[in-house]
Amino acid sequence: MMLCLGAVGVLIMVTVAAASPSLIPLPSSSRHERGWFRLGPGLRIVVAAGAPARAAEIADVLREGLFELAGVGAVVEPDQGRRPEGTISLSLDAGAFPGEPEAYRLKVGRSAKIIASDPRGLLWGAQTFIQSIEPTAAGPAVRRGTVTDRPHRSWRGLMLDPVRSFLDLDFIRRTIRVMSAYKLNVLHLHLIDDEAWRFESKAWPKCNRPGEPLYTQADLRGLVTFAERYGVEIVPEFDVPGHSMTAVNAYPELDCERRTRAMNEAILCAGRAFTREFIDRLVAEAAEVFPSAFIHLGADEPYAIKRWAECPDCRARMAREGVTSVDALYHVFLRNLDGIAKSHGKRLIVWNDAIHPGVEPMPPRDILVDAWFNLAVVAPLAASGYVILNSSQGPLYLTSFGLGEGLPLAAVLAWNATRFPDPPAEMGDRALKYQSLAPQAKVLGGHASAWATEQSLVERRLYPRLLAVADDLWSERKASDAVEFEKRYRAGHEERLRRLGVPDDGEGTSETPFPGGPGAVLAPGATPPGWIATVRACRDFRLAFEWRASPSPEGAHTGVLIRCAPGPDKGAAPEGLPIVAAPPPGRVMSSGARPSDGWNRCEVAARGPVVSLTINGILAWSIVDPAPRAGLIVLKGMGPGHEFRNVRLWRLGGSK
């Protein structure tokens, strides 16, 4: 007996001496020993005979990851019952982690073994193995040891918004692979909104306007299959009854007064049977494309809800339902959405501002609440039994902040799925205070959001912050420590992102100088007077410049105008669509962007029909610009006293 204890003691001393690989997210427990499992020629991945087909697919994801991320070749073979050295085996054992489908154990010695109760756990074990590979003098290798791991939260997501700023399928596919590498498992796709429908609707084809980019149903089916391979579930969002300008303008009978509407003034009529039919057929189409058990129907920000109080159809509906306020009618509407979702086999998700605590009739308690704003509203919903997804504006709006430096990592790391900014965070807040929900709150998990941002900016802002969110959701670290996280991140994860296809800042672009070159101050009085232009046309570009303006009388029309126009005549003001009109210094834009009296860092990104503007690192806006950009890019001060400096232009990869 004493002898055994002595042997254990020696083992522990050895364990303490071995370093651990820099894993993101941090595993629940890991113990590493001296010695390596070397990944040389002849490496085999084996799957037990009779294992489900998904296990073999995960073996292939592992093979692919070994090659792409570590340059290691391996073959996948059925298990012959031998356990030779240099084999990685995948084993399903129902008794290993009962009730924990995502848990796994990775044991590495002379061979490696991944054990889980469900293929989901096998995949995460495979991703941990890939991340554990380190370069050594004798080639790539994995430290010997054992990792036993399970997630704190089962919903670990990212929301992408291809409506305001179209995102191409290549971008979404590589984002899915990054998500999988960091054990994020839900991609929330915001597919329809005021500005456009990106979902090809066969039921309501007028919502897909000619010439606008969209995903066909075949595209989306392919994307679902791709995401399933990498353990990522796609949950679609179709935002109703607000954010419905495209729908109302395509089918005005959806409007209470049967007319078209401007931005933020559209809402679907709650009283008319056609509204129900419209949503029901849309959800039916969505259910055919997306196998997820969930559907998100938005229901946020019904800015035009006052119209319901005046509409005869809505008022008749209120009388039939026995409710006396539009807020109560809104809850009736949510109950209908829930019924539609359930009739198509889906569980409904809505944004938290759809539900007003205390207003009867309360919507069904099994609606999942996507909580993005205001703890004062979220806390009573959680207390009354709603299950919460935490998507806090502020720490999780990863692309709504700075370009280069962005939201501090510490602000992201201080968040976890039980915590909300209190007071509520506005976009641009960098110093956040947090409060936690009561311990009995049911929190399924959370997701980061990438709203309304051109895709090259999305990538520059997501990383490494999305990896910090993955760490928060999987490991739920008790205290933020940006220094420790950054140390782990710097140990190979930047390189990993590059290998997964995330462009380095500026990669794939070529800089085209403006007249005068970087650093030049181009003031009014320069030639041509008042404006400067590129020397050549450029369709997909990133334009960075610094701008300042002298104070002007209140109300004077000042700002920066950027035009992409047919070639301007010499000396004449350029013709064409103004794509940027920045506000005067000192004014806050609705987005929170705030130009100062000094030099302001501005950046315009244009790709395809999408144009985004950031001012001092804050996204001022992003639009879909239907006019083709065919001419020179022109920067022009509106009114007196504008100066520009450090004007730099990059053509984005692939464009002419």
Ligand SMILES: [Zn+2]
């Ligand atoms: Zn109505």
